Amino acid sequence: MNKIAPILLFATAISFSTGCKDRKDQPAAVPTENTEKEASANFSSLLSGVLANAELPQNISLKIQESIATDSAFIQAVNIILQEDPFLWMLIDKKHALPENYEPSDLVKLAKGSYRVGRDGLFLRSAAAASLEEMAAAAKSEKLTLTVSSTYRTYVYQVNVYNRKVKAAGQQAADRVSARPGHSQHQLGLTIDFGSITNAFAQTTEGRWLAANASRFGWSLSYPQGYEEITGYSWESWHYRYTGKELAKFIDTYFEGIQQYALRFLHEWKQANCSTSTSTPPPPQASQI
Ligand SMILES: [Zn+2]
Structure with a gap:
């Protein structure tokens, strides 16, 4: 299998996986050798940035890079997760908070x-x-x-x-x-x-x-x-x-x-691919408990 293929697959899947509206409607370019190389280089640099910002240990970063180069399982998993309810994968820690009045509606x-x-x-x-x-x-x-x-x-x-x-x-x-x-x-x-x-x-x-x-x-x-x-x-x-x-x-x-x-990885991945959007979820619906 072409080594760049999974990377291209990941790169083209970004717009759908993150829900970035500004990228969604872009027509798919027909890959040529040059655009393949470009996409591969862009993707590698994006991935390195995400891994560095997520402050992952080296062994985990290497495992992710190897997984992406080997098959599309990692890519598919990221796509599925990012299409799920954002509160399932939202980073909430010492640095990242929910909106003050957030209350789940269900x-x-x-x-x-x-x-x-x-x-x-x-x-x-x-x-x-x-x-x-x-x-x-x-x-x-x-x-x-x-x-x-x-x-x-x-x-x-x-x-x-x-x-x-x-x-x-x-x-x-x-x-x-x-x-x-x-x-x-x-x-x-x-x-x-x-x-x-x-x-x-x-x-x-x-x-x-x-x-x-x-x-x-x-x-x-x-x-x-x-x-x-x-x-x-x-x-x-x-x-x-x-x-x-x-x-x-x-x-x-x-x-x-x-x-x-x-x-952290998903948070940084989303940030890197949706520079215009924020990590804050849409305003929640109020409900009584
Ligand atoms: Zn607890």
């Missing part, structure tokens, strides 16, 4: 399912709730019951929690364990804290089962052990984000299971 209250709820009044977005039920049913078939302790948190709730932690332990200590308002994955309505919300959870049967199986159902551990410098948070063996199955597989296949690396 929150559902967790009712009795194959899982146990730690308290009444827990909400998730509908796709995450459905996936949780699927995962919990699988756990149950292995005689395990998952306990859901915390889910969606409003912006106002985060303000109160953060201020309380700063008051008790100071800002530096608070930042290690608690997100600043607007920077919590819990505001997405796609995130669950399981079990005890302590790292004793990692040694429980439920904790071990989730570590081994969650990604099959589209869930990803956000703050793994040994990655505090990368994620900005202490290890949280109980905190899982619903990313959808495609992205969960993508994280495992190309990013060594580290969600933060994959989300």
Whole structure:
């Protein structure tokens, strides 16, 4: 197979994968040898920029470059993910926040399912709730019951929690364990804290089962052990984000299971290909929970 072919495929797929309106209507050029070389050079430089800005470790960058040169699986995965709900792959961390008033429009209250709820009044977005039920049913078939302790948190709730932690332990200590308002994955309505919300959870049967199986159902551990410098948070063996199955597989296949690396890559990729658009999602629809 022509070595440039996958690169060209990726380059021509950009406009569709990112939803950049200004590129979408451009007519497809008939490739000549020169345009192929140009496209290849442009793409290589774009990819290098994305990998550098995403601050990926060298081994992961090399793996991605090799994957792209070998076949189109990586390209296809990126295309599928970027066409999904942007909140599934949105980078929310110490530097990237949700809009202050963001509230998902499809929150559902967790009712009795194959899982146990730690308290009444827990909400998730509908796709995450459905996936949780699927995962919990699988756990149950292995005689395990998952306990859901915390889910969606409003912006106002985060303000109160953060201020309380700063008051008790100071800002530096608070930042290690608690997100600043607007920077919590819990505001997405796609995130669950399981079990005890302590790292004793990692040694429980439920904790071990989730570590081994969650990604099959589209869930990803956000703050793994040994990655505090990368994620900005202490290890949280109980905190899982619903990313959808495609992205969960993508994280495992190309990013060594580290969600933060994959989300940074997608964020930078989107930025590089849509210089006119921003990472801010369209204004959300308000809803009552
Ligand atoms: Zn959490």
